[in-house]
Amino acid sequence: MGIPQPAFYIFKCEQSAPPGMPKPSCVTPQTQDLFQHLAQKLMKEGVMGTIQPIRTSCLSRCSSGPVMLVEPGHFMYAALTKEKIDRIVEEHLIGGKVVEEYLISADVWDEPISPCEMKKQMGM
Ligand code: FES
Numbered sequence: 001m002g003i004p005q006p007a008f009y010i011f012k013c014e015q016s017a018p019p020g021m022p023k024p025s026c027v028t029p030q031t032q033d034l035f036q037h038l039a040q041k042l043m044k045e046g047v048m049g050t051i052q053p054i055r056t057s058c059l060s061r062c063s064s065g066p067v068m069l070v071e072p073g074h075f076m077y078a079a080l081t082k083e084k085i086d087r088i089v090e091e092h093l094i095g096g097k098v099v100e101e102y103l104i105s106a107d108v109w110d111e112p113i114s115p116c117e118m119k120k121q122m123g124m
Contacts, residue, residue, distance in 0.1 A: 006052040012068040015058040026065035037082045041089050051093055064104050078104040
């Protein structure tokens with residue numbers, strides 16, 4: 001048997017804007033330990049490895065931050081706190097039930113446009 005793939009990847013935005021920058025960001029002094037909290041929660045639950053947390057840069061939804069993207073499924077969770085992360089790990093990733101109330105607003109996370117369709121729209 002080979003080495004199993006992870007069941008999930010969690011892309012946690014770790015972008016921070018320099019102090020005084022008007023752009024909101026996902027990492028502030030108040031939210032800087034969320035990634036560490038996520039990793040510790042996965043270890044505590046015994047699911048680190050089959051759920052792989054990844055630090056990533058801006059996911060282009062800064063005003064809804066702190067955000068993280070769960071794949072597979074394209075589930076973008078917004079306005080994260082430690083308590084929300086715990087519930088997402090327990091209910092979605094382990095329990096299999098998406099925590100709908102913590103998902104980003106559909107206004108800013110509508111259905112994707114396929115690359116093929118985008119090329120057509122661009123007249124290419
Ligand atoms: S800084 Fe996190 S989405 Fe842009």
